[in-house]
Amino acid sequence: MEFYDVINSRRTVREFEPEAVPEEVLGRILSAAFRAPTNDHMRDWHYIVVQDRATAARLLNIIPRGISDADMEQLIRDWNLNDELQQACYRSAVPKQYRMLSEAAAILVPLFAQKTDILHPENLSHLNGFASIWCSIGHVLLAAAAEGYGCCLRVPLGDEGAHARAVLGFPADYLMPCLIGIGKPKAGLAPVPQKEIDLNTRIHRDKF
């Protein structure tokens, strides 16, 4: 696929066909992950590929299966989600958090080395490892789109990171920024409408 077609076709996918991702496709996607820019030249990243259903079930059993209407309304208030399209995105995405990952063909678990307290950085450089792994995750999302597959993301809330560490056994000096579900997008899936950005209001020439 042509590069800008990949960029324009990539969308978050939260519903999948019951279909595996071939190993050679996964290999190309993960190889793309390790081509991303890296802050310290080291690409100190690991990816755990979870395909075993029992392991996936243990990994995901901490994620809420859904959300009540009242809790959804509370979340919209608590997180100050004031834009209508943004609210619609959350209303579509939040109830799917467990199912999207449990129905994905595989769960990719990115890990990055973090030597300082990420929640109390002394300067922006202390967040470079975190920034770099997201560059790597961006490559995964685009490579998956180029291969005709789709991904969803789940950023760990509450104890989900510690739970993943306990289930998957990754070392204390590595952090998990998110879970990535990957699979074949469900046929006929309507993408969640996104806010149109008028680039003229966002791109500035020489001065803000």
Ligand SMILES: Cc1cc2nc3c(=O)[nH]c(=O)nc-3n(C[C@H](O)[C@H](O)[C@H](O)COP(=O)(O)O)c2cc1C
């Ligand atoms: C840093 C980051 C965190 C995200 N966290 C979640 C998440 O926890 N759950 C989820 O369903 N989607 C998550 N997403 C996906 C966004 O909801 C999605 O990218 C956004 O709505 C734009 O839609 P698009 O990816 O289809 O263009 C996250 C995306 C990013 C970049």
